[in-house]
Amino acid sequence: MSRIGKLPIKLPNGVAVTVGEDNMITLKGPKGELKQQVNPDIKVAVENGILTVERPTDDKEHRAMHGLYRSLINNMVTGVSEGFRKELELVGVGYRVTNQGQLLELSLGYTHSIFLQLPDEIKVETKMERNKNPLIILESCDKQLLGQVCAKIRSFRKPEPYKGKGIRFVGEQIRRKSGKTASK
Numbered sequence: 239m240s241r242i243g244k245l246p247i248k249l250p251n252g253v254a255v256t257v258g259e260d261n262m263i264t265l266k267g268p269k270g271e272l273k274q275q276v277n278p279d280i281k282v283a284v285e286n287g288i289l290t291v292e293r294p295t296d297d298k299e300h301r302a303m304h305g306l307y308r309s310l311i312n313n314m315v316t317g318v319s320e321g322f323r324k325e326l327e328l329v330g331v332g333y334r335v336t337n338q339g340q341l342l343e344l345s346l347g348y349t350h351s352i353f354l355q356l357p358d359e360i361k362v363e364t365k366m367e368r369n370k371n372p373l374i375i376l377e378s379c380d381k382q383l384l385g386q387v388c389a390k391i392r393s394f395r396k397p398e399p400y401k402g403k404g405i406r407f408v409g410e411q412i413r414r415k416s417g418k419t420a421s422k
Contacts, residue, residue, distance in 0.1 A: 243304035247289040247312050250319045255284050263311060267318030270359070270379035274314060276307050289315070317379035324388050326374040330395075330403035335372045337364045342374070346395045346405075360387055373408070 249255060253267040261276040276282055280303055281292045289311065293304040316322070328335055334345040342362060344352040356362055359380055365373040374391065378384040388407075397404035399415045406412060 241305075243291055243293065243301075243308045245308065247291075247308070247315055249284075249287045249289060249315060253315060253319050255289060257282050257284065263314075265311075265314050265318045267315075267379075269318050269321040272314045272318055272380060274307075274310055276311075277303050280304065280307050282307075282311070313381045317381055321377055321379050322381050322384050323375065323377045324384055325408040326376070326388060326391060326405055327371040327408050328374070328395075328405055329371050329397070333372060333395075333403075334366065335364045335374055336366070337362050342391070344391075344394060352394055354391065356387060357383060359383060 250267075253265060256264045258264065261278055261280070261282065263274045263276055263282060265272050279294055279300060281294070283290050283292065291304060291308040291311065293300040328344075328346070330347060332345065332347060336343045340356045340358065340360075340362065342354045342356055342364075344354065346352065356376075359378050360383065361377040363375040363377075365375070376384060376387060392405045392407075395404045397406045397410075397412045399413060400417055402412050402414060
């Protein structure tokens with residue numbers, strides 16, 4: 239058995255699960271609603287507030303899908319009950335960020351500002367305080383979408399190893415290099 243796949247998922251209060259036709263799983267909770275299509279070979283059962291994922295055989299493909307779908311469903315349960323939050327900080331002189339609704343405006347040292355329209359499922363907040371790095375705070379119930387948006391924002395100016403400038407997650411450690419003068 240898959241170590242991850244065999245673990246049961248305990249459903250918190252306020253989370254409703256429906257397993258529809260074609261193994262479409264729908265979760266509703268206080269933070270939102272998420273849907274996931276599951277392979278027809280994998281069986282999903284809900285009993286007494288506990289969700290279990292089972293596979294028919296020990297084929298390599300079934301073993302891989304067993305752990306995958308259990309992890310995806312567990313992330314969905316966490317998302318609709320608690321939600322996910324990511325914080326990005328902009329490190330660099332003159333780097334700024336503002337938002338008007340779902341439109342994010344980034345000034346990252348290029349000749350022009352970068353505008354990014356965020357999906358409606360993501361809540362965005364920006365903080366610009368004096369003598370602190372600007373922050374982008376993103377919240378969503380969908381972990382996959384949140385990670386994808388964070389990766390897109392980060393791709394505009396990845397942290398570089400010499401001065402550490404760029405967009406990074408709060409608390410992330412950047413491996414620094416010493417540069418040319420260290421060899422002398």
